[in-house]
Amino acid sequence: MSIGRLTLIKAPSPQGVILLSKENAMTYASLIVAVESGEAGDAAVRQAVELAARFSAALTGVCTVAVPPLIGDDPFTGGAALTVLLSDYEATAEAELLTAERRFRALAEGLAVDWRGRIGWPAYVLIEHARLADLIVMPGRIPRPPYGRSNPVDIIMSAGRPVLIVPSSAGPALGRPALVAWKDTRESRRAVAGAVPLLKQASGVRLAQVCAGEDRGDAQAALVEVATFLARHGIEVDIEILSAEDAAAGNRLLDHAKETGCGLLVAGAYGHSRLREWVLGGVTRSLLDRSDLCLLLAH
Template sequence: MFKDILVPMTASVGDVDALNVALDLAASQGAHLSVLELVGLPMPLASPWGLMPDVAIAEAYDPLREQGERNVAKLKARLEREPVSTEVRLVESLLVEPARMAAHHAHYADLTIVAGSIGDTAEGVVPRTYFGSLLLESGRPVLVIPPRCKTPMPPRRIVAAWRPTTECARAFHDALPFLASAEAVDVLVVDPVGGDRGDGEQPGVDIASHLARHGVKVNVVVRESKATSVSAVLLEHAREMRAELLVVGGYGHSRLREWAMGGVTRELLIGATIPVFFSH
């Protein structure tokens, strides 16, 4: 079960939805919910004498800190009405980017829930930056909640994308609390590869047997991508199944390659309208 859940505020439109989903999940799991309000402080400018104290910079910090304190007060007022254990942390980030500071705090949580974005827009840059740091630097799974998503937690119907890779094996293990409690789980294998180090003669059967031993109500589905992308196949099957969650391994290729040339992680981040559970 998830007993420690973390939600970093990204100052994006999806924060409210991410927080609402986190509250539902915390209530269902009897979990403690920690909310991060991160204040990014600009670095002092260098001078011939090095990084010297600058009165102007110090004064610039004051309104940022005050805004952070106001945000914390609003969050506390929102959370005190909830029947779950919660806390709000005000975290200043000076020498480290806020997203990387959030990843540090995620070391002490079972799961991080973060706002997502629909479409490859400028507004989605910040939440995607948080996602990348959290997934690659925290060692913990990340649940991405698209804006205006009101999926109930825990999810009842799940599509879990399988390939015999480290990232997918980690995702299936990390998502077991969701998988074991779901009414139906489709293990979806797209474009299986044969051979001893591939999917084998019966793609998906080995991982399905493993999940069944954990009490997962699992079904194996094999599909070909043909002229479309793997992410499109995943999203189409999720719609057909009326799934409430996708489980995938994140960044099987390098992060730079994903964003430069495309990849399943990138395409799900900008195209999924249901929550996506990523592990790396």
């Protein structure tokens, strides 16, 4: 059935499909969240706390404060001056870590949590602690000097875990409709598998692909199989094919998510190289730049 630029397809019935019991269902047992010392990261922490409570998962807050690069140009006194300056920077960083820990524990009040605070390069430290997590929760882009922030792109590309990005203006991801953006790539398969626990909590799930008219037959066949996979996890979906003729795919997906009241968008990230997306644009770049709802992305 077609409605304007949207094609709806009846998803396969879960009848005859073996469904997982609650005891055997996929879940999150361990979460980490990137914590900021200021309110810019509070939305991500609140989301992580809600997820930890819902899934009875362990939650670890991770905060890394970078010391600014030191540059000296005085060959006689520069060394001593830089030593003093470095000491001041480190004291400031330690104070910021303490502030961040207090903020994290206050937002997670009533929940048993762990903490990892360190001076270093934020992206490297968060990637390092990804070994502890089923899911990484982090804020969207925060205005900071490049050395002092965890760029979501670096985490998505290198952590080896699905990443839930929570913009400061995002509403809750749980209990609202979710949109799964499908493209038949490794990245999409990893994203869908990593999102299963969240999708089971959604009030409805839409499975969509943006494609040109001549590709609709292949898209429909792929979407039906993805819907079957999700049905085996007890998740019923509405399949939708979105026209690619009038807007970039990323913008089309975001607009559709907003129109349908979704609180979560799930997608594979960087199926093309980062350089190609930087030069030509791409779905991942559009999602990261424009989204004000929660994004679960995987590479």
